[in-house]
Amino acid sequence: AEALSRRALLRADDARSTQRAEAARAEEARRWPWISLASAPRFRVNDQGRYPQDLQVAIDVTLPIFDRNTGRIEAAEAERRRQADARAAHVAEIEAEVEIARAEVVRRAEILERYRTIVAPMLREHEALVRDALAGQRLDLTALLAAEELALRTQRQEIEARLAHRRASIRLQRAAGALAGR
Secondary structure: HHHHOOOOHHHHHHHHHHHHHHHHHHHOOOOOOOEEEOOOEEEEEEOOOOOOEEEEOOEEEEEOOOOHHHHHHHHHHHHHHHHHHHHHHHHHHHHHHHHHHHHHHHHHHHHHHHHHHHHHHHHHHHHHHHHHHHHHOOOOOHHHHHHHHHHHHHHHHHHHHHHHEEEHHHHHHHHHHOOOOO
């Protein structure tokens, strides 16, 4: 709901929808008789005539007896429906974008939780074993290098997972309209 309320595209769609609905109502109103002034009222003074002062008013009465304006009404209604369909498509696109971003944030959070519960204790245990091995000076250098390389790769993967989670959170905020730049 927040994403839908903040999008300028949807506000523009709403304005266009209002405009199309007004155009359809105007075309519908043209099928009924109307009275209108043909010209502005005019006051004349003529000393030579039979009536020295007179007021002239012209009135037009439209009688659409033979023309029910159905063609223009149908065109205006079609344009209104087309605009409503465009707005619905924009809403669906925004909702899908938000849902995809939300699902990605959830997935990235699950990966981070896995690192916290499974990988982080193993890394702490590895550090303790290396510390004990260094204290007792019982080191197998190749095994130590292989273990350190694996530990560093795992730590790098955790950092990359945190970064991916942060990027996914930013994409979700942007999709929801909380951040500028969209």
